[in-house]
Amino acid sequence: MLQQNRCWLSGIAVAGLVLAGLTCRPATAQEVAELIPEYESYAEADFVSASRGTVKAKMLGSKGWYLAIEAPPGESPSRVTLNAKDQKVLRLLALRGGGRRLVQKGDSIDVIVPADGVGWFFLYAPFPDVSVYDYQPKTLFKLADNTPAKAKYPVVDIHVHLALASPEERLKIMDAVGVALVIDSPLGTATEFSYRRFEEKYPDRFLTFGNVNFSTRFDEEFPGDVIAKLESDASSMGVPGVSEVIDKGSGVYGHALVPEPRGNVYVDDDRMMPLWRSAARLKLPVLLHVAEPIWFYEPIDGDHEFLRSQAFGFRWSLAGTDVLSRDEMMRRRDRIMEEIPDLVVIGAHMGHLEDDLARLGETLDKHPNFYVEMGVRHAYLGVQPHTARKFHIKYQDRILFGQDGALNAWQYRQYFRFMETDDDQIAIRFWEPKLYGLNLPDEVLKKIYYGNASRLFPKVKEKLLKLHPNLDFPE
Template sequence: MKAMRAVVVSTAVLLGIVAGCKHEQVVPQPGAAAAVSGPFSSQELQQFVALEAIDSHAHAFQSDPAFFAMLKKLNVKMIDILVVDDQSQKYNHLSQEAEAGWKFVKGSDGSAVFCTSFDPYKWNEPGFAAAANKQLDKDFSQGAIAVKIWKNIGMEIKDAKGNYILPDNPAFAPIYKDIAAHNKTLVAHVADPSSSWAPLDPASPDYWYYTHNPVWYMHDKPHPASKEQILAARDHVVEMNPDLRVVGAHLGSMEADFHQLAQHLDKYPNFAVDMAARMPYVMMLPHADAIAFMTKYQDKLIYATDNEFAPNENAQDKAKEWEEAYARDWRFLATSDTVEYLGKKYQGLSLPGSVLTKVYHDNAVKWFPGVVTVGK
């Protein structure tokens, strides 16, 4: 979901724009390898299936046999993430979204596990944390393996004085404790690409998203919390809860500064990141730098897409779109084929199997206990 919106960013970028680009007629430049696109070839599929890929961040809320068949064919296990988004047009009430998510997970025959959430808009109501924990504990008892917090904390919800509340607001502290006490994982999508705080740039991977989702474009808001403030509050949560595994969604919103991201991965043993919707930022690194980064942090980078399958979307179209997204990412990470993004070509990283196994599978198993066992 656009969890989703940012997600959307993602989804929009990865599925919308990227997919769109794939279908354009691209004239190969002299000397440049033709880009490979579309679904997996049978030979590629064999290699991808062997990875037992885990997509640790995706959003599916419609149960459909054709869609489940795609996951089975690709041997993908996904973490289906619930998001509380009062801005979404596609999703109605949280309880309906949760119901659709659970239905998807339970109907998936083990292809999906659930990441739940709570309603942060109630943050200053009496008994907020106790009620949230009660609901989370119920979700844990039904098999939820993680809890998501979203960018509305930091970029939308304000206190009585008009200040944006941040992830380390004391209201949320008992919830973080509860998640750790149950040995579940916190997925933190807080802040957004730096593009949200900068003048609009048509060359940015996020241009489409912010022109279509102005509510999340902080640059023209009167007194936004800065990205630095929001990430510092996230870091504070990581520091205050050493027993809590925190997975920063979307490269921990540090997509524009790989040096900063590396420092975080070095500093916090309880912090890792998913790559959802931010593969383009890895592509845009110099080729050797991208290989070096993926190699150095092979234990803390968790593969994810932010793919979305919303209610009322066409299942066959979405299944094809998801497969093409998986194929494009895999070609970029695992092969030396050329892939294309926003009209530019990027040579694949051809990472060794030992690294791919971690990024695609082992790291998710480590950071999301239960991901391969729940539902089996």
């Protein structure tokens, strides 16, 4: 054995005692070459140093470097600290020798060099620092794509912002994908504007929610004015409900980045409650967008579950702002439902509890007039397809179809693909997680697509029957 060839026992006698020890000589270049293949092509390494002995390296393409460590030989294996500057994570493979941990964060890592003094390791090149913006993986998987051209049953889309869209363009898209009706929530425009532009022209296909003007919310006349307006919209245009009202934790009509010196008017403010009471009295459901997805509140760091989504949707992040928490906003929304049990509340975007469907279920159980629509939450329902499928089946009478915005045909079809098929890795917007289809039973689809909306909005049922005289309405 090499060690035996290179080490010898020596001793000296001191005052009648014999002190003995093993003395070793370092391996010659030829001896090292017998242990490490291609050793002659190794060169002095300048990017890595050893606490004891020398390091020579040989590069292997972009993968990394072979390292030959020559340390003083001894009786037993010895620890050598390797230092490779400017690497965030050191990853080594021990080819000859070992180490307690061969993956380490930081510049240095301890390796164990065999007693003969010759260690051989592979140091992996630094893993590329890919920016979250550049991380746009292209799948290599060959997966089924059963995207339906049209939804299986007529669809009523209850969360839409048509704004200045062309009615004819919208109809073309609706026809192409099987959307029978949409109910517009005028946000930047007013009820009358949307009504004249869409519903009056194509009464069988468009409906218009009554829009509330919150810009006057600090006026004393506000509650009376908006109630009077809602009543007149109901009688003149037959609005089927109240347009999306948004309170992301900085009050209705508020913005997280715009301080309101007069104080925020939250969705359950005393100035708002009369409006909700009137809506209940007029039997007008309200589409309430309260709070935001839970991950919008998360600090932007490596722990963020949907970092890519947040990077591309950074303007929606609420981290670092002083908006009210998601929980506080849930309490405020629930308070409205407790105080006005007759009011039908449609929680936009799964009521912003898509991360906790058990809690959403409890809320639905507690408030029989609470409904949700899934607008833009398919991505986050689709990362939990087993839980989401059970939820949709259990609460099939309480979920409505909505998408938020004004989608193109492809986007609509991805919703239908998500609900109707069991396709894997459904890609929607490129920065969002891939989703997994729910493959919902027909009876459930019928309810979500049109049945529940027909129950909540008598006008919807009337119009649907004109379009589809033989449509069966699930109980």
